[in-house]
Amino acid sequence: MPKELIYNPNILEGAVPDYEIVEHVAVGWTPKLDVRIGIAFAREGVTIPGVEERVPSVWMDINRTGINNLIHTLRKARDAAYGRDA
Numbered sequence: 651m652p653k654e655l656i657y658n659p660n661i662l663e664g665a666v667p668d669y670e671i672v673e674h675v676a677v678g679w680t681p682k683l684d685v686r687i688g689i690a691f692a693r694e695g696v697t698i699p700g701v702e703e704r705v706p707s708v709w710m711d712i713n714r715t716g717i718n719n720l721i722h723t724l725r726k727a728r729d730a731a732y733g734r735d736a
Contacts, residue, residue, distance in 0.1 A: 651686075653678040661692060676707075685712050 657674045676688040688709040712720070 651678045651680055658692070685717060686710065687712055 654677050655674045656677075658672055661673050671691050673690045673692040676690065677685065678688070679685045686709050688707050690707040
């Protein structure tokens, strides 16, 4: 399964504030079957709000409609925060 990782910029700089628990977001896929999104945590055993057990990562499957909605939402957020690309 191919996979791309998007790291938290603070992790790459070596300074992680206590309130930040995400190390990276992973996107994995198979050519014809599925796409999965995962979130890996910066510190082993971080407690996630609403989750009883301590886990190093969580994953979800996402379909084509969900991917399109995520892309749309991320572009909207990016443009609102940083302005539109030229």
